[in-house]
Amino acid sequence: MAVPTNTSQTYNVTTIKEDISDVVDKVTPTETPFYSMLSKGKAENTYHEWSEVALDSATDSNEVVEGDDPGADAANNAVRLGNYCQLSDKLVQVSSTNNAVSGVGNIQTLAQQVILKGQALKLDMEKQMLSNKAASAGSSSTARRSASFISFIRSNASRGTGGAAPTLSGTTAGYPNAAPTDGTQRAFTETLLKTVLSSIWSNGGNAKYAFMGATQKQTASTFTGNATRYKEAEDKKLTAAVDIYVSDFGEVQFVPSRNIRARDVILVDPNMVAVDFLQTMKQEPIAKTGHSEKKLISVEYTLKVRNEKAHGHVADLS
Template sequence: MAQTTGTHSSYDATGNYDDLADVVYKVWADETPGLSRIKRNKATATYHEWVRSALASSGTNYVIEGDEATADTLVSRTRAGNYTCISDKVPIVTGTQEAVSKAGVDSEMAYQLEKLMKELKTDVEKMIWDNNARVAGNDTTAREAAGMPSWLISNVDKASDATLATGDGTDAFTTGTARALTENLVESCLASVYASGGNPTWGTLGTWQKRKFAAFTANTTRTQEQNKSGKLVNTVDVYTDPLGFTVQLVPNRHSVTSMIFFVDPDYTRISILRDFRSWDLAKLGDHFRKQLLAEWTLEVSSEKAHGMITDLSTS
């Protein structure tokens, strides 16, 4: 069969409306486990400091009856500090783009503000866990905050050829040869945290390491069952070690994939000098400009309260 001569079809028409759905589908990896869980406090200067104290190691303590009291050697408290860093996003939208009709969006600037605020927060999430040393900065160099691996030295399970950071934020951890995650590594790290006095309640890790937990064969708190509908559930969301630590395992798209962190929430803070906010920038022409900005740093109040497993294979 063929068209009748003179038939006018949609292939010939030039005035038909485009069929564009009036919605924007947002697949955004915008979860921020660390930024959402770690408590906040206030920074009041670009170099934020805190004071640490630790107990002496336990030992035998026998005193002769009637003995004259002998003074103990006291250990001074120590100071630690991290630089605040400025993180920002700057959307610029022309007056025309703001005015025209758009699919799924009323205001281009409002849409970009929503999107860039999420991007800004995921940037901060990544920097919390980055293996990065602090940088003081100057008129031509941005300040940088030291990430978690730069602070942890007491409870770190690492490859034999890896090198710990100094532990004061001034240098980064040096990675070694990759090895597979095993339950022995987890137990060893958590046992070290226990001996140091920490009480971690959650851990953050990449998706590959989270999947490795599901393969552990010991008596973990496991959900692995096949119900009547044929659905198989195989996950370890909570890990209880032999010492009694119950740690929630939180997958993190933005943390270092070869590292696992066990966090005691009482001993770390996000210190805010300027909180997340946006404001208008001066108009320089036919466009709208805004800036989204936060100034913050990571306070690792006591590194002995946390644990880290490093140098893990990621495939």
């Protein structure tokens, strides 16, 4: 059917107001499962220390003669472990004009930019704690660095050929002064997982979570265990993901992580690791110097692994 002459159509009108949704969708995820799991504590110096103690090994020959006068057993002395506090920040600078104009979702404003940078800073913390880095004391010209989680794990680890455990500054005490050495990569198997879980249990630990990237999570979903079940057992939807792995030593929840290295799977007892803050996350205005406002978002923190024997590391995965 023909359009009547002189009918006004949208194709000929240039003054129609734009239709832009005020909802802004972020494709970048903000989940920080490892950081969110950790208990939060307080550090009081740039070098943060805590103590670790081990009980005597169990013996089946603790037989004492009646009336005996026993000598003193060796004391269970603690060792001092530590990590350095790392200062991290994001700086936001927004012009007064950007604050004044009406934008889509008002993302351009100082307030919204502070929120976004705060989320990004938490992601940086997650990435740092799941990286492969030793601690560093820093200097007047070099930043201090907090050691990552796997730089503490020496006892319960499965490594590829050529892989080496991290070291401490005092051999059995101090801070991680060398991160683990990456070895030859190999496939992630249920046998590797079981080996590390067995080692953790034998050393007195009870790992509850296994953090892993996308590839290893898909592989782990094929493991059978003694039995497997889904986190929401009442959900009848067909799913291919194994969330709970029932091992010989208890249940372990598989947690996918976007910020862990693809070659690592870490096994974690949440009661034995924390993040301690010298300065909790805060925002501070920076001196105004022109037609813009600046705010500094910062945090100073360190990772505290209370006892490395409670955790595990399946390393060098392809």
